[in-house]
Amino acid sequence: MLKKKERFDKYVEILDTTLRDGEQTPGVAFTPLEKEQIVSSLLMKAHVDRIEIGSARISDGEKEALAAIIGKVDKKGGADRLEILGFVDGGKSIDWVCEVGGKVINLLCKGSEHHCRIQLKKEPQEHFDLVCREIEYALKRGLTVNVYLEDWSGGMRENFAYVYEITRRILEYPVARIMLPDTLGILTPEELSKYLDWMYSAFPGIRLDFHGHNDYGLVSSNSLAAVKMGINAIHTTVNGLGERTGNQSLCEIVALINDMSDRKTRVAEKQLFGLSRLVQTFSGKRVAWNAPIVGGDVFTQTCGVHADGDKKGNLYANDLLPERFSRKRNYALGKLSGKASIDKNLEMLGLDLEKNVREKLLKEIVRLGDKKKSVTPEDLPFIIADVLRQPMQEVIRFDKYAIHTQQGMAPFARIEINFKGRDLAAESHGDGGYDAFMKALRKALRLVDVKLPKLLDYEVRIPPGGATDALVGTTITWDTGERPMVTTGVDSDQLLAAMQATQKMINSLFGNKPATH
Incomplete structure (x- = not known):
């Protein structure tokens, strides 16, 4: 039985x-x-x-x-x-x-x-x-x-x-x-x-x-x-x-x-x-962006009306709260964004802007959205700086770099950088050109007690049918401890695009915030 x-x-x-x-x-x-x-x-x-x-x-x-x-x-x-x-x-x-x-x-x-x-x-x-x-x-x-x-x-x-x-x-x-x-x-x-x-x-x-x-x-x-x-x-x-x-x-x-x-x-x-x-x-099988619970965008609100409803009483939230699954809700920025979306993202960044500045910021985000540019929360300080016509402080500058890849030899990077006014240099081997660059960069920044976050994801995009000289978009996701940070770089050279994304991450984490009123 x-x-x-x-x-x-x-x-x-x-x-x-x-x-x-x-x-x-x-x-x-x-x-x-x-x-x-x-x-x-x-x-x-x-x-x-x-x-x-x-x-x-x-x-x-x-x-x-x-x-x-x-x-x-x-x-x-x-x-x-x-x-x-x-x-x-x-x-x-x-x-x-x-x-x-x-x-x-x-x-x-x-x-x-x-x-x-x-x-x-x-x-x-x-x-x-x-x-x-x-x-x-x-x-x-x-x-x-x-x-x-x-x-x-x-x-x-x-x-x-x-x-x-x-x-x-x-x-x-x-x-x-x-x-x-x-x-x-x-x-x-x-x-x-x-x-x-x-x-x-x-x-x-x-x-x-x-x-x-x-x-x-x-x-x-x-x-x-x-x-x-x-x-x-x-x-x-x-x-x-x-x-x-x-x-x-x-x-x-x-x-x-x-x-x-x-x-x-x-x-x-x-x-x-x-x-x-x-x-x-x-x-090696990626999950769809909209896969329930685990998809990359399933806890991201895009519509400004939805962000407003959430702000006033979680009107657009169901029982699948992101916190149940160790995730957080995000509010996308783009042409569909409204004031509430901006406010939610500013709140997460700890920024408090006057009403007229927020309105200018919204117009700029909508303009970028019309160009189909993805605007991330990490982009906000740079956009705000542009709106205020106050250049954001660049805390890091890549003055010189040489990255070599040769058959039979491990990739090698030598860099000279300036971090908050201090000149630093380092070199390192790696498993690839970008890996060698990152190891050299981490080594240089350790001299000033700066620790970089871990890389969670690295994605390269080339326009469909693009030629060998086409622009490359590199999107890197970083583990900052609180929530993932996404930065992007664009260049015809894939390695330089990745370096731009890395530079953007460092300026976002360690740069001064723009002036607020």
């Missing part, structure tokens, strides 16, 4: 499969050390309930990596939270899982008659018998067994009798969970709810997981529907990684469960943004 678990538990379990299904994203392959870091962040920081860390019998390298991960987690008593996908292969996957120290196997079998007959070329009863033998052997080896019904959604559509029979056979054994994949992302919330009702009616007390895909953009709606039907667990990936359109995004379903149902998760919401950035870096 299935291990019983209440259908409507207060807490919905989260199984994250970034390291298994997420790694099936084209071009994504995590190193063993990256996998260890992701597991640590998921378990120890985000408090995800379970992790599917990989598949059996993939490679010797995968075997070593999973053994190392399980060994480290087992020392803290959490190895039963790590799960490995296994196959109906005569016990080979089961032996493999045992060899790496695994405690839980997620056995993959066919949840639709179509897959069974076409892919396996087997009669259903033959497949059922093989699955049962696999379960018997896994239990004999002391493993906890979960069972995936691959293409369950297709099976429910075409022949519920098949799904019923394979489930009935599985339930003759003390498996822990039945996992229900919408393998091709074909279900609607209404259809999923109906099928789950069939499953619960046919098998009272059954413990179910839902594993959704996003082909029609419905995965979050489907997962929420499953939660409202009493599902025990939802499968996720960080940033929605996965084949085709990806899997259920971890952060999205956590927020949905917590806000849109009468159930909760144990996931630490404040850790989700950092986790997203970590996986984004390791995977």
